[in-house]
Amino acid sequence: MPSVVSLDRVSVRYGRQWALRDVTTEFPSGAVGLLGPNGAGKSTMIKSLLGFVQPTQGQMTVLDLDVRHSPLSIRSRIGYMPENDGHIPGMNAVSFVAYCGQLAGLPRADAMQRAHEVLYYVGLGEARYRNVETYSTGMKQRIKLAQALVHDPDLLFLDEPTNGMDPKGRDEMLELVRDIAHNKGMNLILSSHLLPDVEYTCDHVIVMDKGQIATAGPIESLKGHGGRVYEVRVKGECDTFVAALRGAGLDCHTSEEDVMRVFVPDDRDAQYLFRVAAEQGVQVRHLRASVPTLEDVFARAVGDV
């Protein structure tokens, strides 16, 4: 699968703090999730690709164009939905989006027509003549998506697109993102710390932690690592039980309170867990077979969440 973005040994430093450290990765075409806890370097990576931040070292290409040498050609082919609220003061939605279209190179009449179309598409058709400053948080998220879409980019960067949205708005936004990626043939990179958002909208994931790539690949293959996942709750010395499981080569992550998720390889089964528990003198109070989720991938890559 061809890559739309590639980074080769890219490092970014803010003062003494490394935001990205020697990152080498490729984003395949389609919908790719950029996942990681806050401060992992996701936004820095996007801002570096946009040319906002100059890397200390390394090379980056977007759509086969070098970021350092062709920033304008790249920006004419990408759309960027920033994490923070952002709008042009004093404009209503349709003027704002049309203005963004013109800034991206669309002729005036085409930009206005596209503005109406994308505002309907993102669900702001009825509110398109309202001043953007009067919009709710959810509406501001939608208009940021509209301004990123108006010039019909080949690649979309979405930085935390569901931030501050209520559950209904969030579902609608995710549905839009999914539709863009899967039905409109647009490549997108979705940066988020929310696992369900990435799992719902993306086919690939790149997990970041502390400025480095923790793991990367198609979500399905990362989830299906062979073996089964069990939710386990025990009574007794939980720490000794976890240590024994890890000593036996099993992945084990605590997810909430005393419930843990244990990855059991194909050559072993649930009986093995009972046996280890008996050896460690703990009681198994709850054991349920589960399916691997992106949360498990994330936990394995980054650590307990």
Added chain:
Amino acid sequence: MSPIHDQGYRRYGGRREPEGRRWWVIARAGLMARIRERRVIAVLLAAWLPFLVRAVQIYASANFQQVAFLAPTPEMFREFLGQQEIFVFIVSIVIGAGLIADDRRANALQIYLSKPLTRVEYIAGKLVTLGAVLTFVTWLPAMLLLILQMLFAGSTKFLTEHLFLIPAITLFAAVQVLVSAFAMLALSSLSKSRRFVAMMYAGILFFTAAMYQALRQITLSTAWAAISPRDTMSVIADGIFRIQGTRAIPFPAAVVAVGVLIAASIWILERKVRGVEVVT
């Protein structure tokens, strides 16, 4: 074909404008937004009142012998542009203070700079927005006065005798516009509040003028005029309009002072107009 219009997302296959013209999109939008504001219209109308007074003066001197002493001279055009400085100041505050400050407040810089335009184009667009309005209250009325003089006098004698007035008006108006626009944009890029920017601009102008007067009294030297943009501009105006007399500082020194002010403004703009503000 479906009878219902598809309101879903569609790909765009139309024409795209070449790069390098985005500054005009910014300037046009900025101008259109400003001239819709009532207070801007009020300021612009007020800024043309001195033009009306001067037009009446030229008409009267050309048609009534009793007031022939009011006939225009090159000094009159220099005085006119000097009088317009108050409107240059007001227009700079009313229009210029929010040009970048408002964008910073609304996080618009990241929107602008994620589009295919350079920081230079962004600044040029803002500069043209303010510069065009400043030109409207300086160069345009001064040139119209020159044309009116010809029309009312019914001859081109005055103009042919003082042909240097055309480049002089153009050059001094350009200096006025560039100095005010660059200084205001630089200040506007330093804050998210247009009120604070307006106070800074007024404060700097008045403070440097007062400082010059105080230092002149203390040191008995007029060389301190270089720290006051208002007094420096006065020296430049006298030089351009060939007004004889003593000047606070030599003309080349005034030009250098103005150059330093513009260079400092460009340096501030280069540092502050960025897609992301990195705080380390």
